[in-house]
Amino acid sequence: MFMVAFVVPHDPLWKMAFEDEAKAIKQAFGNTSVHLHHIGSTAIPGILAKPIIDILGMVSTLAEADAKTPPVENLGYEAMGAYGIEGRRYFRKIDSSGTRTHHLHMFEEGSQHAERHLAFRDYLIAHPKVAKEYSAVKERLTRGDAPTWEAYMDGKDPFVSRVEPQAVDWFRKLAR
Numbered sequence: 001m002f003m004v005a006f007v008v009p010h011d012p013l014w015k016m017a018f019e020d021e022a023k024a025i026k027q028a029f030g031n032t033s034v035h036l037h038h039i040g041s042t043a044i045p046g047i048l049a050k051p052i053i054d055i056l057g058m059v060s061t062l063a064e065a066d067a068k069t070p071p072v073e074n075l076g077y078e079a080m081g082a083y084g085i086e087g088r089r090y091f092r093k094i095d096s097s098g099t100r101t102h103h104l105h106m107f108e109e110g111s112q113h114a115e116r117h118l119a120f121r122d123y124l125i126a127h128p129k130v131a132k133e134y135s136a137v138k139e140r141l142t143r144g145d146a147p148t149w150e151a152y153m154d155g156k157d158p159f160v161s162r163v164e165p166q167a168v169d170w171f172r173k174l175a176r
Contacts, residue, residue: 007048018038046135054105057104072091116167123166137155138152
């Protein structure tokens with residue numbers, strides 16, 4: 001079972017880690033158009049985050065993502081299929097020491113799942129007080145002797161469930 005690398009203070013180098021990985025992924029996709037976004041807590045300055053770079057990729061069709069599975073695997077990713085979210089292709093990358101370093105979430109353009117990830121990220125960046133509240137939740141969940149991945153994920157859910165609809169509404173209003 002994967003244990004959380006647990007949360008650490010924001011590292012400005014995460015942006016460069018995303019950019020480097022995005023270049024490699026775009027090369028793996030070759031002539032297939034893919035739009036890549038840095039998502040998750042490592043994309044939100046000033047908050048605690050698991051030191052795992054989350055990347056959201058958007059393609060015209062999931063068949064395009066499926067066709068690029070072998071080149072993405074050649075970058076060190078493990079293909080996980082939908083992994084619990086219909087309409088997604090999920091990949092995770094683990095380095096030679098066994099540490100998870102990247103997550104790649106592929107969706108079709110226009111996916112509501114992609115929208116909610118981007119909305120949540122942008123909302124927290126634009127609302128620092130809400131971002132600090134999220135960071136405090138993460139800190140509380142990782143305190144103690146033996147925090148687990150499951151407890152961490154389950155513990156974040158009430159916050160995300162409360163804020164995400166507000167974020168999506170806000171995001172859609174900005175897009176008008």
